[in-house]
Amino acid sequence: MNHATPHTPTAEQIAALEMAMTGQSFKIVAYAGAGKTTTLSLISNNLRGRGLYLAFNKAIATEAQGKFPRNVRCQTFHSLAYRHVSRDITAKVSLPRLTPSRLAADLDLSAISVERTVDGIKKAVTLTPAKLANIVSEAVTNFCKTSSTYPAPRHITPPSWLSDADSERLRAHLYPALEKRWLQSIDPRHPSGIGHDIYLKLWTLSNPIIPADFVLFDEAQDADPLMMGALIKQDKQTIYVGDAHQQIYEWRGALNAMKRLPYPQTLLTQSFRFGEPIADVANVFLKALQEEIPLKGNPNRQSMTSRRMTGTKDAILCRTNANAISHLLTGLKLGHKVALEADSARILRFCHAAESLKNGKSAYGIPELAFFNHWGEVQEFSETGEGSDLKTWVKLIEEHGTQTISHAINNLSTPRAADYVVSTAHKAKGLEWGRVQISDDFLYDVNRHSVKITPEELRLLYVACTRAKDVLDVHHIYDLLSGLTSEDKKLVYG
DSSP: OOOOOTTSOOHHHHHHHHHHTTTOOEEEEEOTTSOHHHHHHHHHHHSOSOEEEEESSHHHHHHHHTTSOTTEEEEEHHHHHHHHSOHHHHGGGGSOOOOHHHHHHHTTOOOEEEEEEETTEEEEEEEOHHHHHHHHHHHHHHHHHSSOSSOOGGGOOOOTTSOHHHHHHHHHHHHHHHHHHHHHHTOTTSOSOOOHHHHHHHHHHTOOOOSSSEEEETTGGGOOHHHHHHHHTOSSEEEEEEOGGGOOOGGGTOOOHHHHOOSOEEEEOBOSSSOHHHHHHHHHHHHHTTOOSOOBOOTTOOOEEESSOOSOOSEEEESSHHHHHHHHHHHHHTTOOEEEESOHHHHHHHHHHHHHHHTTOOOOSOGGGTTOSSHHHHHHHHTSSTTGGGHHHHHHHHHHHHHHHHHHHHTOOOTTTSSEEEEEHHHHTTOOEEEEEEOSOOOOEEOSSEEEEOHHHHHHHHHHHTTEEEEEEOGGGHHHHHHHHOTTOEEEEO
């Protein structure tokens, strides 16, 4: 990484260090590529006592360990919890999980009939015991991400297409099962396996004291209420680092913690990753997100944007898994060696679920397909307004078949050996490449008078565009960039 050397801290990095030396908790707002690890390492070298650097995933924690002084331990939230929760509970992580139908039997769930309206026509839909069991499992997961101390009906998320009255009925109907499932999960004698979120929740419910003199919490914008609650209760200096504009995990329960934290802040706005032309693109999205402080490019880097990348590219960044697969299959057909940064396990599950539906069996494990009885229904639904997000999948599976897609995923090149990487913007977060092309599946609408786009999409594009170091190909989003910088178009969030 081409970051500032520890010998020449910027004025912003020195300001963060000075704030750290006061001993108070504060937040560092760090823009894309702005040397936050260098800054945290500078801070740790000057603070006394035992430090703890907390990251979301193991790979980041392991990589960080090499960059910090010996007095700082680098861990994930989960590994911290794992050490402090009774072995009787953590041992359940390795036990087999109940299938939806087994869980349904265990919870005494019986089928119920509800109505679904598609394009104005009402249809009766049966929620089978297995589907209801999936909703209960999801509710346990939802509850585990909150700061609530006990499961409640509000933690149950009914299918989005249910009417309000049906949703309320379903919540009341399933609440006893949710309560029972939670109590089974934390009962050492109950024989079914649990997810990692269960022991993390139990640990935070025990009002833990984190064993460190100061805590550095990275990517704080992605924290859920559970993690934030555990940290805020600690009586020790905690430094939260993150970028509110890189918060792209709302669907996982993240709340924009960086904005909500009631602490003073310092800024890291100077990117070391790319030069001014790429910073200019990032600032179009930041401005649309109502950010007043711009991101500054690295004056020592020669970067450029392009409308059509000639020669080699290092990465293609997409919005969806389906679009990433489409690029992968095209590349393989052309004889390219392609690496994939996408949710491969989920894609394989999707193919498996589609095969099940084609064979008249039900599709578990993929929420989008769980309420269909056969593949024909999925095809029909993908042609309606509500089902448009399934359209690319249906087209891919019709054109190539699930075998081809599964085969492609099981025969990927490693990023090192590949000609280029195809990645979703979510998976690209934290990574960087020389020459990056933005794909054409981001969601927005540009017309004569306005640009319509959601804040989530703007943040996703900000993350995607700031992965490039040398060349950023903006051909597919050029109309959006022009629209957002035009004087005579109104920006509409939606």
